[in-house]
Amino acid sequence: MKAQPTASHYINGRYVDDDQGAALPVIYPATGETIARLHAATTNVIELAVEAARAAQPAWAQMKPAERGRVLRRAADLLRARNAELARLETLDTGKAIQETLVADPASAADALEFFGGAVATFNGDYVDLGGSFAYTRREALGVCVGIGAWNYPIQGAAWKSAPALAMGNAMVFKPSENTPLSALALAEIYTEAGLPDGLFNVVQGYGDVGAALASHPLVAKVSLTGSVPTGKKVLALAGSHMKHATMELGGKSPLIIFDDADIENAVGGAMMGNFYSTGQVCSNGTRVFVQNGIYERFLDRLTARTKAIRIGDPLDPETQMGPLINKAQQEKVTGYIEIGKQEGATLHCGGGIPSLQGFENGFFIEPTIFTGVTDTMRIAREEIFGPVMSVLTFSEEDEVIARANNSEFGLSAGVFSRDLPRAHRVAGELQAGSCWINNYNLTPVEIPFGGVKQSGIGRENSLAALHHYSQLKTVYVETGDVASPY
Numbered sequence: 018m019k020a021q022p023t024a025s026h027y028i029n030g031r032y033v034d035d036d037q038g039a040a041l042p043v044i045y046p047a048t049g050e051t052i053a054r055l056h057a058a059t060t061n062v063i064e065l066a067v068e069a070a071r072a073a074q075p076a077w078a079q080m081k082p083a084e085r086g087r088v089l090r091r092a093a094d095l096l097r098a099r100n101a102e103l104a105r106l107e108t109l110d111t112g113k114a115i116q117e118t119l120v121a122d123p124a125s126a127a128d129a130l131e132f133f134g135g136a137v138a139t140f141n142g143d144y145v146d147l148g149g150s151f152a153y154t155r156r157e158a159l160g161v162c163v164g165i166g167a168w169n170y171p172i173q174g175a176a177w178k179s180a181p182a183l184a185m186g187n188a189m190v191f192k193p194s195e196n197t198p199l200s201a202l203a204l205a206e207i208y209t210e211a212g213l214p215d216g217l218f219n220v221v222q223g224y225g226d227v228g229a230a231l232a233s234h235p236l237v238a239k240v241s242l243t244g245s246v247p248t249g250k251k252v253l254a255l256a257g258s259h260m261k262h263a264t265m266e267l268g269g270k271s272p273l274i275i276f277d278d279a280d281i282e283n284a285v286g287g288a289m290m291g292n293f294y295s296t297g298q299v300c301s302n303g304t305r306v307f308v309q310n311g312i313y314e315r316f317l318d319r320l321t322a323r324t325k326a327i328r329i330g331d332p333l334d335p336e337t338q339m340g341p342l343i344n345k346a347q348q349e350k351v352t353g354y355i356e357i358g359k360q361e362g363a364t365l366h367c368g369g370g371i372p373s374l375q376g377f378e379n380g381f382f383i384e385p386t387i388f389t390g391v392t393d394t395m396r397i398a399r400e401e402i403f404g405p406v407m408s409v410l411t412f413s414e415e416d417e418v419i420a421r422a423n424n425s426e427f428g429l430s431a432g433v434f435s436r437d438l439p440r441a442h443r444v445a446g447e448l449q450a451g452s453c454w455i456n457n458y459n460l461t462p463v464e465i466p467f468g469g470v471k472q473s474g475i476g477r478e479n480s481l482a483a484l485h486h487y488s489q490l491k492t493v494y495v496e497t498g499d500v501a502s503p504y
């Protein structure tokens with residue numbers, strides 16, 4: 018299996034390589050085989066990319082927003098036309114089941130390009146009536162923006178950052194995760210083919226040091242990171258020390274609350290999607306599943322039966338529902354947490370092992386895992402595991418569960434399953450989270466804002482909120498009378 022791109026980086030509308038950079042092998046997580054060999058960006062490559070972006074941005078910002086939008090919408094059409102090949106590339110890069118990447122990855126990237134390509138023409142400043150004189154505000158581009166991606170949704174992440182940035186007239190230098198460098202290059206090719214002028218979307222590969230060099234570059238106006246909380250703190254500090262704009266999409270340990278009156282199959286389906294999709298490598302996962310006592314036995318029965326039926330294996334087989342984790346280190350981290358859960362006294366209810374799969378012995382697989390008897394203070398209930406490990410906790414009262422759900426340093430997402438809609442809205446109002454789902458979980462259509470509170474982040478992606486975060490306000494005061502000068 019090979020997925021070697023033309024070169025490691027994409028700068029100023031073409032592929033660029035510099036083999037002086039650190040080796041960056043791309044591993045297919047299902048087999049452990051190396052499918053491509055890339056190099057991290059050297060200082061020279063970083064400078065080339067930032068300079069290309071700086072040079073291209075002013076003319077792009079001068080274009081009519083609708084014209085910029087047209088380029089993005091053409092790129093959206095190309096993404097959709099190539100969905101199958103891009104989904105396969107994403108599966109090779111991430112190990113996620115093709116059944117998921119066919120519907121969730123290039124498709125959501127296309128949604129973002131289409132949405133921001135259309136929305137930007139309606140995104141204007143305000144007119145302020147001052148009684149004769151007046152003022153207006155302009156929404157102006159920031160300049161060169163840096164995007165730094167995580168490995169769970171590579172092409173989606175690249176599009177969620179670049180689409181609003183480009184729509185608003187910015188240029189972007191994007192650094193994918195070192196684990197998943199391939200699909201951002203494919204997106205760059207598509208942008209060029211759609212007519213995006215050279216230099217506006219550049220991809221440079223690398224590890225954390227390349228991200229840090231970009232986040233502190235003097236010509237960069239904004240940094241948008243998707244990653245873990247510790248990385249977010251470092252990148253936000255770098256951005257702050259250079260007075261740059263910043264959006265931080267970070268980790269979570271989100272609560273999913275299931276009341277006695279919930280529809281049981283929907284609640285089980287929501288809990289499974291919120292723990293097992295993408296092999297559990299989703300930042301907004303509802304990994305603390307609080308189940309009210311009256312429904313607990315029935316919920317657990319159905320959850321167990323449906324979890325045991327999950328088909329795990331070859332990610333390229335359309336029947337497979339769960340692929341491997343991203344790499345060996347992540348597999349070790351997740352199995353380490355499963356050991357911690359057992360030592361802490363939680364009950365390993367199902368899963369917890371490494372499945373034996375013929376032909377995939379060197380892959381980074383793990384069984385979907387459910388712990389019961391989990392208490393709030395256990396590490397498996399407090400720390401982000403980023404794997405298919407669900408903690409089931411029980412509760413009796415609404416006030417109690419809200420307090421326990423909010424007792425976390427994170428605040429990315431939350432969910433409530435109940436047929437009592439006044440209660441569902443009341444609870445959603447009380448939960449400390451950037452996104453709350455009622456009677457579903459983990460849906461992130463581009464039309465609605467996405468982001469976290471508390472340690473889970475700053476700023477929002479998607480929706481018109483993202484256009485705010487990729488622009489700055491200029492106020493223009495217009496005098497229609499004489500200057501009332503005391504001098």
Ligand code: NAD
Nearest residue numbers: 166167168193194224225228229244245248266267268300
């Ligand atoms: P990570 O923090 O290890 O890396 C994220 C990115 O930051 C990578 O591209 C990495 O190279 C880069 N990086 C690392 N150190 C850096 C530094 N000092 N300066 C600049 N860049 C640096 O995260 P990951 O393991 O790739 O992804 C998993 C994490 O991302 C989880 O915590 C998950 O919850 C979070 N995540 C959040 C969202 C969201 O939207 N909130 C979405 C997906 C993943």
